[in-house]
Amino acid sequence: MVGRLLTRDEIRELVDRHGRGILEHEHMQFERTCFQHGAVTTYAHSIRVACLSVYFADRLHLWHRVDPRSLIRAALLHDYFLYDWHAWDNGTHRLHGFTHGHTALVNALKDFDLNAVERDSIANHMFPMTPRPPKYLEGYLITMADKISATRETFSLKRFSKPTLPKSVRGIEA
Numbered sequence: 001m002v003g004r005l006l007t008r009d010e011i012r013e014l015v016d017r018h019g020r021g022i023l024e025h026e027h028m029q030f031e032r033t034c035f036q037h038g039a040v041t042t043y044a045h046s047i048r049v050a051c052l053s054v055y056f057a058d059r060l061h062l063w064h065r066v067d068p069r070s071l072i073r074a075a076l077l078h079d080y081f082l083y084d085w086h087a088w089d090n091g092t093h094r095l096h097g098f099t100h101g102h103t104a105l106v107n108a109l110k111d112f113d114l115n116a117v118e119r120d121s122i123a124n125h126m127f128p129m130t131p132r133p134p135k136y137l138e139g140y141l142i143t144m145a146d147k148i149s150a151t152r153e154t155f156s157l158k159r160f161s162k163p164t165l166p167k168s169v170r171g172i173e174a
């Protein structure tokens with residue numbers, strides 16, 4: 001890393017650089033067609049979580065213990081469950097919170113080669129809602145960034161003026 005604190009643009013550049021292959025994938029593009037929280041799509045939410053995870057690693061001076069590439073890739077894929085969760089589970093939302101970390105990992109493994117840090121951080125990002133804590137620091141940063149992003153997005157006033165999204169090309173079964 002650069003030896004001083006990263007700027008917002010540098011963080012975004014880092015996410016684009018390490019995440020390019022993932023961001024360009026057609027299944028990741030499907031995430032542009034689903035709202036995640038409020039008026040934010042799963043695609044935009046995933047980029048926010050990646051940027052915020054990098055921000056935390058940087059501001060907490062953790063680069064000697066955190067691999068930026070694994071952190072960014074796992075953050076981008078943490079919600080790679082590839083369905084619209086509002087319409088899933090007959091709209092009851094009972095299971096989604098508990099199962100989607102695993103679903104995201106299964107989907108991600110079909111599309112990308114993932115290392116142990118990436119696999120564990122995706123699967124356990126819903127801790128403490130799910131019982132197993134992340135094994136790596138990267139996973140904790142993602143869990144923290146995800147909770148903060150989700151809360152902000154859910155309570156943003158923008159949820160009252162949702163933009164129309166492109167029609168989903170197809171739902172993707174896990």
Ligand SMILES: [Fe+2]
Binds near residue numbers: 125126
């Ligand atoms: Fe999630």
Ligand SMILES: [Fe+2]
Binds near residue numbers: 049078150
């Ligand atoms: Fe998330």
